[in-house]
Amino acid sequence: MNIITNLFSSSVGKKYIMAVTGFSLFGFVIAHLIGNLQIFLGPEAINRYGHFLQSNMEIIWPARIGLLVIIALHIWAAIKISAENKAARPVAYAEYNPTVASYASRTMLMSGLIVFFFILYHLLHFTVQVDQVNLTGKSFVNLHDAEGRHDVFAMMVLGFSKPIVSLFYIIAISLLSLHLSHGVRSMFQSLGWKKKSYANVLHCFATGVSIFIFVGYVSIPIAILLGFGKEALSK
Amino acid sequence: MNLTLKVWRQKNPNDAGGIVTYDANDIIPDMSFLEMLDVVNEDLISRGEEPIAFDSDCREGICGTCSMVIDGIAHGGQRGTTVCQLHMRHFNDGDTITIEPWRAKAFPVIKDLVTDRSAFDRIIESGGFVSVNTGGTPDGNTLPIPKVDADEAMDAAACIGCGACVAACKNASAMLFVSAKVSHLALLPQGKPEAERRVLKMVKAMDEAGFGNCTVTGSCEAVCPKEISLDFIAKLNREFGKAILKNRAERQVAD
Numbered sequence: 197m198n199i200i201t202n203l204f205s206s207s208v209g210k211k212y213i214m215a216v217t218g219f220s221l222f223g224f225v226i227a228h229l230i231g232n233l234q235i236f237l238g239p240e241a242i243n244r245y246g247h248f249l250q251s252n253m254e255i256i257w258p259a260r261i262g263l264l265v266i267i268a269l270h271i272w273a274a275i276k277i278s279a280e281n282k283a284a285r286p287v288a289y290a291e292y293n294p295t296v297a298s299y300a301s302r303t304m305l306m307s308g309l310i311v312f313f314f315i316l317y318h319l320l321h322f323t324v325q326v327d328q329v330n331l332t333g334k335s336f337v338n339l340h341d342a343e344g345r346h347d348v349f350a351m352m353v354l355g356f357s358k359p360i361v362s363l364f365y366i367i368a369i370s371l372l373s374l375h376l377s378h379g380v381r382s383m384f385q386s387l388g389w390k391k392k393s394y395a396n397v398l399h400c401f402a403t404g405v406s407i408f409i410f411v412g413y414v415s416i417p418i419a420i421l422l423g424f425g426k427e428a429l430s431k
Numbered sequence: 432m433n434l435t436l437k438v439w440r441q442k443n444p445n446d447a448g449g450i451v452t453y454d455a456n457d458i459i460p461d462m463s464f465l466e467m468l469d470v471v472n473e474d475l476i477s478r479g480e481e482p483i484a485f486d487s488d489c490r491e492g493i494c495g496t497c498s499m500v501i502d503g504i505a506h507g508g509q510r511g512t513t514v515c516q517l518h519m520r521h522f523n524d525g526d527t528i529t530i531e532p533w534r535a536k537a538f539p540v541i542k543d544l545v546t547d548r549s550a551f552d553r554i555i556e557s558g559g560f561v562s563v564n565t566g567g568t569p570d571g572n573t574l575p576i577p578k579v580d581a582d583e584a585m586d587a588a589a590c591i592g593c594g595a596c597v598a599a600c601k602n603a604s605a606m607l608f609v610s611a612k613v614s615h616l617a618l619l620p621q622g623k624p625e626a627e628r629r630v631l632k633m634v635k636a637m638d639e640a641g642f643g644n645c646t647v648t649g650s651c652e653a654v655c656p657k658e659i660s661l662d663f664i665a666k667l668n669r670e671f672g673k674a675i676l677k678n679r680a681e682r683q684v685a686d
Contacts, residue, residue, distance in 0.1 A: 202675040207604075207644045208634050208668055209675070277644045281602035284536050284643030290437070290450055291529040293503030294601055297648035302601060304646065382647040385661070388669025392662055 207280070210273050215383035217270035222380060224263060225372070226405075229412045232352075236419070239349035239428070243341050246348035271312065278305050300378035307375040314368035321355060331358045352416065353425040362417035373410035377402055432458040432519060435527040436471065438483055441540050448540065450529070460520040464507060465490060465497060467519050484543040492516040492656065495591030498598070499544050500531045505595035505654040513593060513656040533594050535603035537640040548594050550640035554609060555592075557636035558629050561621050574620050587615035589657040596651035596659075602643030607651040609637050610667035611659045617670050627674035634671055 203209035231249075234241040249256055294302060320326045325336040332354055339347040339354075356362045381402035384390045390398060419425075434455040441448030455471050462470070465487050472482035488496035497514045501507035507517040522528065532540050537550040590611035597605050613630050616622030622629070645664055652661045 198678055199675050202631070205638075206634055206671075207606075207638050207642075208671045211644060211668070212672065277646070281604070281643035281646070284603035284641055285534050285601075286536050287534055287540075289500060289503060289531055289534055290439075291500075291503040291531070292601075293508075294648065294650050295504060295508070295599065296653040297601065297650045301646060301648040378647070385647050385665050386645075386668055388665050388667075388672055390662060390665040392660075395662065 207277075210277055211386040213269055214273045214277065215386040217266045217273070218379050218383050220266045221263075221270060222376060222383075225376070225409060229409060232416060233412060235349060235352055235416060235425070239341060239347065242348045242352070243343075243345045247345040250346065267312075267315075271308075274305060274308060298378060300374045301382075304375060304378060307371040311368055311372050311375060314364065314371075317364070318368075321361070322351065325351075330355055331361060347428070349425065350428040353420050353428045356417040356420040357429060359421065362421055365417050366414050369410060369413040372413075373406045376409060377406040380405060432460060432522070432524045434458060434467075434522065434525070437527065437529045438543070439531045439540075440483070440543055441532075442542065444539055444541060458519050460518070462519045463490070463515055464501070464517045464519065465515050484541075484545050486545050487515060490515040493591060495593035495656075498533050498546065498548075498593055498595070500533065500598055502529050505533070505598040506593075506656055508654075510653075511656060511658050513591075513595075516656075533598035535594075535597050535642065537603070537605070537642050538594060538597060546594075548592075550642070551592050551594065551605070551608060553640060554605070554633055554636045555612065557632040558612060558616075559625055559632065561616060562624050563621065576619060580618050584615045584618040587611045587618065587659065587663055590615075590655075590659050591657055593656060595654045595656060597642060599650040599654040600643065600645075601648060601650065602646055604645045604651070605637050605640070605642040606645040606664050606667065607655065607659055607661070609633050610663035613670055614663045614666045617666070626670065627677060627679055630667065630670040630674050634667075 203212060231245055232242075234245050300307070317329065320329045322336070327335045327337075330336060334354060336351045336354070339350045341347040341349075356365070379402075381398060384398050432455075436453045436455050437450050438453060439448060440451045453471055453475075455467060458467050458470065465485070468483060468485060475482045486496045486498055488494045490497070492513045492515055495513070499506075499514055501514070501517070506512065506514050507521075509517050509521060530544065532538075532544045533546045533548075535546075538546040538548055541547050588611070590608060592608060594605075594608070596607035597603050600606075613633055616629065617626045647661070647664075649661055652659065
């Protein structure tokens with residue numbers, strides 16, 4: 197009982213929640229990226245992968261519910277912490293210089309919330325496949341390949357062929373990378389897993405992995421806008 | 432040097448307060464920032480006005496009493512020093528300087544630039560005691576302590592409790608202060624028996640005082656006059672985690 201109250205009511209405990217849920221979501225972002233990059237291996241690879249995920253209910257639903265709980269906890273902690281932080285300084289400075297505090301570290305709530313709204317759109321776009329939001333005038337649900345599997349390759353090419361959709365995607369990924377450049381570094385600090393001897397390694401890892409995530413995700417809409425997978429559009 | 436000062440003036444804790452502009456003329460570059468304010472105050476007194484109230488004591492950078500935010504930076508932005516050790520040669524003739532008190536709910540303004548920092552005292556009190564045997568003076572090195580541990584404990588113990596970390600943090604968090612106090616005792620064998628109880632109680636006192644949460648921006652470390660490292664906050668987080676996992680504090684004898 198005591199451990200639960202300490203986790204949910206103390207300042208340090210809430211940061212543990214933030215860090216652990218953040219780490220899980222970071223893991224998802226990496227796994228999702230590696231899954232999606234299979235688009236560059238051609239329709240066969242990504243459609244097989246899509247079919248594999250969709251046909252294993254006992255994997256995909258626990259994963260979805262788990263992610264939902266984790267996101268809810270992450271956002272709850274973020275809003276609670278931000279509200280307390282605002283209340284901790286009722287009178288603002290006339291002049292305030294945050295010195296070394298990075299832009300990413302000062303905008304975590306805003307970058308996080310924008311990414312959250314992107315995720316809602318992204319789910320409607322590619323997961324629920326609501327035709328009204330894809331702006332192509334075509335239906336994603338009816339795309340199937342020769343083997344009768346859902347044609348994920350064609351859906352991605354079609355979806356990102358709309359420049360406005362790709363632009364929103366690229367903006368969201370930029371903010372996600374910014375969020376993670378601070379978040380990945382801070383989660384180790386918040387959990388107390390940081391020492392001088394490897395602090396630099398953590399710092400480089402956070403920066404490196406954020407760049408990797410940015411380049412990895414953005415490469416997909418950019419490649420599609422440059423003509424990758426054009427043949428799928430004619431279907 | 433002639434300067435323009437924009438100073439926060441507030442008659443009492445209930446007064447709304449506001450920025451008032453003053454001229455600081457004929458300032459000698461070798462004066463400290465506090466001496467410059469002394470000159471301005473002399474002038475105000477001679478004109479029959481209320482002098483600017485500000486905290487200061489040792490004026491040699493070791494007591495942690497002086498406290499003001501200068502142009503948006505706690506202690507004025509010179510690394511590793513308090514305001515009393517900041518000299519006017521770091522400013523240019525004709526500069527406009529904004530001077531404000533520490534801003535935090537837990538540090539209410541008493542008057543002008545003077546704030547009530549007793550929230551820190553309450554955190555220290557909550558930390559309790561260390562168990563030390565009475566009797567004759569123990570022989571030197573009876574308790575073997577590795578040099579690195581002693582050094583690290585000393586680095587944490589260097590905290591003078593000025594509150595600049597709170598003032599600089601965008602969340603008005605006291606984590607750097609609390610982490611220094613928790614770490615310096617947790618690193619030494621003398622502080623070990625009460626370590627778990629201490630960290631839980633100090634974090635609780637910190638939360639109750641109304642300080643914000645740490646979001647690892649690093650502003651505190653940058654303004655700390657004793658250059659306390661952000662790594663101590665990681666240490667505090669580790670100590671807190673160990674304490675709630677072991678959950679032994681409840682079973683220990685109450686103070």
